[in-house]
Amino acid sequence: xxxxxxxxSLFLPGNQPLWDLxxxxxxxxxxxxxxxxxxxxxxPAGASVVAQAMAAPHLSQRPRxxxxxxxxxxxxxxxxxxxxxxxxxxxxxxxxxLIDERRRRGYRVTFEEAGWxxxxx
Numbered sequence: 001x002x003x004x005x006x007x008x009s010l011f012l013p014g015n016q017p018l019w020d021l022x023x024x025x026x027x028x029x030x031x032x033x034x035x036x037x038x039x040x041x042x043x044p045a046g047a048s049v050v051a052q053a054m055a056a057p058h059l060s061q062r063p064r065x066x067x068x069x070x071x072x073x074x075x076x077x078x079x080x081x082x083x084x085x086x087x088x089x090x091x092x093x094x095x096x097x098l099i100d101e102r103r104r105r106g107y108r109v110t111f112e113e114a115g116w117x118x119x120x121x
Contacts, residue, residue, distance in 0.1 A: 032083050035114035039079060042111045042118050047076035052095065053087045055079050068098055076121055078102050083115030 006018055020026045040058050043049060048064035050072045059065050059079070066072045068080055069088050078099065086095045099117055103109070107119035 031114040032081065032116075035116045036081060036084075038113065039081075039111050039116040039118050043077050043079060047120075049077045049079060050075040051079045052081060052084070052089075054084050055081070068095065070098065072098075074105075074121070078107060078119040079116070081114075081116045 006021075036055070036058075040055065043059060043062070045062070047062060048066075049059050049062050050066045050068050051059055052068050056065055056067065064075065066075060067088050068078065080095050080099055082092045082095055086092050089095050089098070099119065102119050107121055109117060110120045111118035
């Protein structure tokens, strides 16, 4: 079935998003995921973490990990990205507000790049 879709995309006029699969740029990383890898690498192995849902799977080997939301407990590290899906929050502004609140409570910035921020207590 997928081969048929690719074949049809060769001949049908209009917007052909499957053509992107044949472009080298489609497979090149942007600054956001590259910075995300660097941000996650700064989190100490045994640290408890509060993170957005999209970063949580990459930190799942930590003993305690919580989702970044208003009721999240204090943790050693907070990691978030304002350029990606804000879930479990509803907007990027909510994520910024939670980061600002943690800063006011004494967390310090240890990493900030391409929308990513890592805070530590």
